[in-house]
Amino acid sequence: MGLNSLAAKMMEIAGPENVLTSELDMYTYSYDSSFHSGLVQLMPEVVVKVKNTAVIARIMQFAFANEIPVTPRGAGSGQTGGSVPANKGILLDLSCWDMIEEIDAKNLQVMVRPGVVHSRLNQALDPYNLFFPPDPGSTKMATIGGMVSNNSSGLRAVKYGNTSQYVLGLEVVLPDGEVIVTGGISSRAMKSVSGIDLTRLFVGAEGTCGIITKVRLKVLPKPAARGILTALFDRLEDSGETVLEVFQAGILPSGIEILDSTAIKAANLFKPELNIPVAEAMLLFEIDGNRPSVEHDGMLLQDIIKKRAKNVEWATEKDRMTKLWEARGVIGSASARVKEGATRVFAGEDITIPLEKVPQALKRIKEIAKKYGIIVVIYGHVGDGNMHTAPIIDPADRNEVQKTLELAHEIHRLAIELGGSTTGEHGVGIVRRPYMREEHGNALDLMLKLKKTLDPRGIMNPGKIWPLEGE
Amino acid sequence: MGLNSLAAKMMEIAGPENVLTSELDMYTYSYDSSFHSGLVQLMPEVVVKVKNTAVIARIMQFAFANEIPVTPRGAGSGQTGGSVPANKGILLDLSCWDMIEEIDAKNLQVMVRPGVVHSRLNQALDPYNLFFPPDPGSTKMATIGGMVSNNSSGLRAVKYGNTSQYVLGLEVVLPDGEVIVTGGISSRAMKSVSGIDLTRLFVGAEGTCGIITKVRLKVLPKPAARGILTALFDRLEDSGETVLEVFQAGILPSGIEILDSTAIKAANLFKPELNIPVAEAMLLFEIDGNRPSVEHDGMLLQDIIKKRAKNVEWATEKDRMTKLWEARGVIGSASARVKEGATRVFAGEDITIPLEKVPQALKRIKEIAKKYGIIVVIYGHVGDGNMHTAPIIDPADRNEVQKTLELAHEIHRLAIELGGSTTGEHGVGIVRRPYMREEHGNALDLMLKLKKTLDPRGIMNPGKIWPLEGE
Numbered sequence: 001m002g003l004n005s006l007a008a009k010m011m012e013i014a015g016p017e018n019v020l021t022s023e024l025d026m027y028t029y030s031y032d033s034s035f036h037s038g039l040v041q042l043m044p045e046v047v048v049k050v051k052n053t054a055v056i057a058r059i060m061q062f063a064f065a066n067e068i069p070v071t072p073r074g075a076g077s078g079q080t081g082g083s084v085p086a087n088k089g090i091l092l093d094l095s096c097w098d099m100i101e102e103i104d105a106k107n108l109q110v111m112v113r114p115g116v117v118h119s120r121l122n123q124a125l126d127p128y129n130l131f132f133p134p135d136p137g138s139t140k141m142a143t144i145g146g147m148v149s150n151n152s153s154g155l156r157a158v159k160y161g162n163t164s165q166y167v168l169g170l171e172v173v174l175p176d177g178e179v180i181v182t183g184g185i186s187s188r189a190m191k192s193v194s195g196i197d198l199t200r201l202f203v204g205a206e207g208t209c210g211i212i213t214k215v216r217l218k219v220l221p222k223p224a225a226r227g228i229l230t231a232l233f234d235r236l237e238d239s240g241e242t243v244l245e246v247f248q249a250g251i252l253p254s255g256i257e258i259l260d261s262t263a264i265k266a267a268n269l270f271k272p273e274l275n276i277p278v279a280e281a282m283l284l285f286e287i288d289g290n291r292p293s294v295e296h297d298g299m300l301l302q303d304i305i306k307k308r309a310k311n312v313e314w315a316t317e318k319d320r321m322t323k324l325w326e327a328r329g330v331i332g333s334a335s336a337r338v339k340e341g342a343t344r345v346f347a348g349e350d351i352t353i354p355l356e357k358v359p360q361a362l363k364r365i366k367e368i369a370k371k372y373g374i375i376v377v378i379y380g381h382v383g384d385g386n387m388h389t390a391p392i393i394d395p396a397d398r399n400e401v402q403k404t405l406e407l408a409h410e411i412h413r414l415a416i417e418l419g420g421s422t423t424g425e426h427g428v429g430i431v432r433r434p435y436m437r438e439e440h441g442n443a444l445d446l447m448l449k450l451k452k453t454l455d456p457r458g459i460m461n462p463g464k465i466w467p468l469e470g471e
Numbered sequence: 472m473g474l475n476s477l478a479a480k481m482m483e484i485a486g487p488e489n490v491l492t493s494e495l496d497m498y499t500y501s502y503d504s505s506f507h508s509g510l511v512q513l514m515p516e517v518v519v520k521v522k523n524t525a526v527i528a529r530i531m532q533f534a535f536a537n538e539i540p541v542t543p544r545g546a547g548s549g550q551t552g553g554s555v556p557a558n559k560g561i562l563l564d565l566s567c568w569d570m571i572e573e574i575d576a577k578n579l580q581v582m583v584r585p586g587v588v589h590s591r592l593n594q595a596l597d598p599y600n601l602f603f604p605p606d607p608g609s610t611k612m613a614t615i616g617g618m619v620s621n622n623s624s625g626l627r628a629v630k631y632g633n634t635s636q637y638v639l640g641l642e643v644v645l646p647d648g649e650v651i652v653t654g655g656i657s658s659r660a661m662k663s664v665s666g667i668d669l670t671r672l673f674v675g676a677e678g679t680c681g682i683i684t685k686v687r688l689k690v691l692p693k694p695a696a697r698g699i700l701t702a703l704f705d706r707l708e709d710s711g712e713t714v715l716e717v718f719q720a721g722i723l724p725s726g727i728e729i730l731d732s733t734a735i736k737a738a739n740l741f742k743p744e745l746n747i748p749v750a751e752a753m754l755l756f757e758i759d760g761n762r763p764s765v766e767h768d769g770m771l772l773q774d775i776i777k778k779r780a781k782n783v784e785w786a787t788e789k790d791r792m793t794k795l796w797e798a799r800g801v802i803g804s805a806s807a808r809v810k811e812g813a814t815r816v817f818a819g820e821d822i823t824i825p826l827e828k829v830p831q832a833l834k835r836i837k838e839i840a841k842k843y844g845i846i847v848v849i850y851g852h853v854g855d856g857n858m859h860t861a862p863i864i865d866p867a868d869r870n871e872v873q874k875t876l877e878l879a880h881e882i883h884r885l886a887i888e889l890g891g892s893t894t895g896e897h898g899v900g901i902v903r904r905p906y907m908r909e910e911h912g913n914a915l916d917l918m919l920k921l922k923k924t925l926d927p928r929g930i931m932n933p934g935k936i937w938p939l940e941g942e
Binding site: 104105106107108128129150151153157161162164165174178180181182184185186187188189190191192193194195196197198200201203204205208209220221222223224244247248249250251252289290291292293295296297300352353354355356384385386416419420421422423424425426427428432435436439440441442443444446447449450451452453454465 | 575576577578579599600621622624628632633635636645649651652653655656657658659660661662663664665666667668669671672674675676679680691692693694695715718719720721722723760761762763764766767768771823824825826827855856857887890891892893894895896897898899903906907910911912913914915917918920921922923924925936
């Protein structure tokens with residue numbers, strides 16, 4: 001189909017005001033936050049801004065009939081190329097569909113459209129003393145649609161798990177334009193075991209099986225109190241041992257974060273007033289619950305941590321907590337500071353390692369970084385073994401770019417070797433396709449069969465998740 | 472295939488000592504705990520006791536080639552006919568495969584075979600100060616394989632959710648005999664978003680998509696303390712309001728159970744020393760956490776509950792907690808006592824209602840019971856809207872049997888009408904098949920497509936979940 005007739009058709013379906021076709025616009029939509037999208041330019045042919053299920057259904061009917069690829073997109077804050085159009089076609093921008101349709105406080109659930117930004121949802125829930133527990137870190141960017149599509153987790157997964165377990169139901173437009181509702185067509189139930197679990201077939205499918213147009217989410221009563229503990233370790237093993245001992249003591253922190261020596265250095269460079277002493281690792285624990293519970297766990301936590309750590313500090317007062325959390329909060333922006341004029345790129349950045357092997361993984365990642373002569377800042381959700389490794393490079397230096405790709409490859413391989421996963425929360429997208437076979441063996445064949453059943457013409461977000469020939 | 476040659480083939484594959492063929496044995500396996508299996512006799516042709524993945528794979532290859540139905544079975548404690556062979560063929564008894572393969576405490580997970588009984592798993596975890604949170608009530612019977620296949624939840628789902636969210640990975644024998652591992656072929660990761668979520672396609676599929684031969688479960692640090700509160704209400708609405716207010720106060724109890732007036736009566740008849748005063752409803756709350764947390768929530772809980780309830784009692788001492796919990800504990804056995812010589816049957820017994828509508832549902836269920844002149848004892852997991860309605864009848868009375876079936880039908884319809892589900896935790900099995908279309912609309916068509924992809928010859932536990940022609 002010619003480009004003009006495709007655009008004309010989209011204008012007819014969605015209204016001309018919602019259709020973008022200029023080269024500059026297409027260029028904008030060729031990026032997400034991945035390293036990959038900076039290296040390989042993947043542009044859509046047309047962008048449609050949509051906030052209507054019936055319109056999306058018509059677009060999908062048309063795309064299905066004409067075998068045109070469709071890529072759904074939220075905030076574009078993903079780090080795997082998941083929302084850039086790998087094979088041209090139509091890009092559906094759902095970020096504008098940011099309606100919180102209903103806060104059904106009495107049934108502990110909310111109904112939202114896919115474009116709702118995470119922080120706004122929690123703001124809206126606050127007056128009801130409710131909250132949506134998963135926190136992707138990128139709370140001011142990430143959309144609920146993106147979180148559901150990637151099964152995001154982030155800072156609080158240790159205690160509260162991932163997005164998947166909060167999704168009670170979905171409205172989904174299938175590749176052929178049919179609209180279904182999962183979890184019961186008119187359900188407000190908090191649990192049901194009726195039928196196979198269609199909901200979780202779309203959660204984490206990264207838009208490769210259908211377009212999520214509405215999400216019914218379970219929410220929880222908001223804990224009354226919080227406490228933050230920070231501690232420094234001179235040996236990586238000690239930080240790992242400490243995490244295990246905290247669990248053994250019966251404490252389930254809402255979050256356990258780690259900054260390694262490079263991340264500490266980056267934080268200090270970015271905010272010299274933080275003035276964190278030199279150490280191999282910094283651990284940050286967040287405890288939540290009622291006030292006496294937080295105080296109790298805080299005391300117990302300090303007892304455990306002081307055995308192996310230095311500079312242990314525990315705070316329950318708001319300003320001090322904010323201060324202590326700052327080292328973790330700034331790390332995304334700070335990491336690039338470890339090298340003059342360099343940039344932090346997202347490559348091999350969210351592997352998961354079995355808890356017991358986290359110290360070993362940290363050492364191996366440092367060795368890999370050394371081998372390639374690339375600075376890698378390491379931090380992450382150590383409470384569930386989810387590590388963020390941030391290569392700091394000059395993206396204009398082709399040699400460094402090549403070395404970074406090789407480094408990321410070795411980090412991915414390391415994750416599989418240690419019994420972990422190449423992606424704990426960011427998804428497969430384009431960049432982890434090559435590891436699908438190694439990670440899943442013949443289970444991948446079943447995934448492919450199911451994908452074929454759901455999307456027989458292969459038009460839904462092609463080029464993502466599923467390995468290409470020879471990969 | 473003739474019966475003798477089928478049995479001979481099974482003996483060849485699994486060893487003669489593991490194959491049952493006598494009529495008495497077949498009769499035994501024609502029952503689960505459902506009302507249905509007492510009314511309609513559904514017998515297998517051959518029973519194979521199996522504890523080996525390779526053997527199961529060979530059985531499935533043979534069954535696939537010869538289009539012979541295969542029904543997997545755990546303890547047979549299900550209440551929907553899910554584990555009785557609706558269409559003859561081979562019954563695989565997995566209850567003997569009760570090996571806890573590994574407690575990997577450092578990675579907060581366990582590897583078990585499907586026949587492990589729930590209470591034994593938690594006993595084995597206890598020395599590690601870990602626990603598997605879902606508690607199906609039938610803890611001394613239910614197997615982990617059955618719990619995963621039904622996505623069980625039970626007493627602690629309010630706080631800890633259902634079985635699904637603890638399943639990190641599965642080994643599954645597919646209908647054609649192929650063996651896959653979901654969640655990563657050699658993974659010990661606590662989280663991964665690599666690929667579509669195959670794991671949760673088998674969780675809750677009631678054995679209609681494959682045979683679960685191994686389960687990798689996430690476990691949690693065990694809370695140090697518990698508290699139990701009981702309270703009586705003269706108005707059903709007050710019990711409903713109280714539950715909502717507890718959530719609004721930021722309290723997340725590990726369990727909230729209800730006994731209605733008939734259940735209170737039954738408990739008193741069964742154990743006169745309980746001596747519960749006459750009331751419309753009794754609520755039981757379980758709070759867990761560290762000791763100060765439990766005490767804090769206990770105080771707050773009492774303040775809230777005393778507004779509307781009488782006979783409020785709070786206990787944290789072990790013997791007293793056991794005593795308070797007794798009214799709930801005995802109800803399964805006690806309910807039949809409300810009518811001389813009668814039996815409690817499982818029909819329409821686990822609907823889920825949106826929290827807000829629970830009082831309304833309780834009233835309507837009482838009206839339905841009155842209409843049919845059947846005594847219905849009502850209790851259940853009111854914290855997530857999951858009600859257990861127990862008809863107390865003489866199963867030899869054909870008139871009462873017929874009325875019970877009609878009553879169960881109205882209860883199922885009521886659940887759907889109120890925005891709930893026909894099954895909160897027991898599954899569809901045979902008995903909720905007729906409600907699948909009403910509950911899921913066209914989403915059922917997608918389920919059927921996926922089922923066809925997974926089981927093209929329809930040999931996996933036929934007659935379960937999927938509506939028959941005209942249903």
